[in-house]
Amino acid sequence: MALIKCSECGKEISDKASxxxxxxxxxxxxxxxxxxxxxxxxxQWFLINPDATITVNNSDKYKLKNDSSIKxxxxxxxHTLLFSLGPRKTEAKINVTENATIEMSMNRVSGEINVTGYKLDLKTNTPTVSVGVGGGIFKN
Ligand SMILES: [Zn+2]
Structure with a gap:
């Protein structure tokens, strides 16, 4: 938790306060x-490699192509980030206190979406939502 100054009275308050x-x-x-x-x-090279969709706080959606970045x-x-790729989804909670980077990749064996990065909730590294549906769309 960080302290910020109220723009009205100038006193220090929690950045989590509404x-x-x-x-x-x-x-x-x-x-x-x-x-x-x-x-x-x-x-990553896969036989079929669709764009990933990242949904931020259940509202804004962003497309993310293979081998690319978005800011x-x-x-x-x-904040909650939901990474979707085909039928697979991984949810990550991020606690934002500064600029940060996140990397997403596919697990070649399970097909699940791996999300790693700075300032991510522990649940992120063990995905809280992981929907695995067989389909054999992955080359390796
Ligand atoms: Zn105030």
């Missing part, structure tokens, strides 16, 4: 700070 406990001023996203989260998809802006605090 309103200032001293003066009642609602906190705006600018008050909390916004950071760049770079998500890179490792270069998204997130405010300080916890």
């Amino acid at each position: 309103v200032c406990p001293h003066c009642g001023m609602p906190l705006r996203s600018e008050d909390r700070g916004t950071y760049d989260i770079t998500i890179t998809r490792k270069k 998204i802006s997130l405010t300080t605090g916890e």
Whole structure:
């Protein structure tokens, strides 16, 4: 948890607060700070290699091609990233306090989506949502 200054009364408050406990001023996203989260998809060769979809906080969707990166802006605090590729999904919680990088790749054996990176919730490294459906679409 970080402390930020209330833009109204100037007192220090938690960046997780939705309103200032001293003066009642609602906190705006600018008050909390916004950071760049770079998500890179490792270069991998598969017979069929569809674009991945990354859904941020159950709303904004981003496409991520094989061997490419995207940069998204997130405010300080916890966010949910859902990585989808075909029928497979991996959910990661990220606790944003600074710029960070995340790497996604496919497990060649299980076909599951691996997500690794800085400032990710522990659940991330053991995916909280992992839907494996056989299909034999992977070359190796
Ligand atoms: Zn205040």
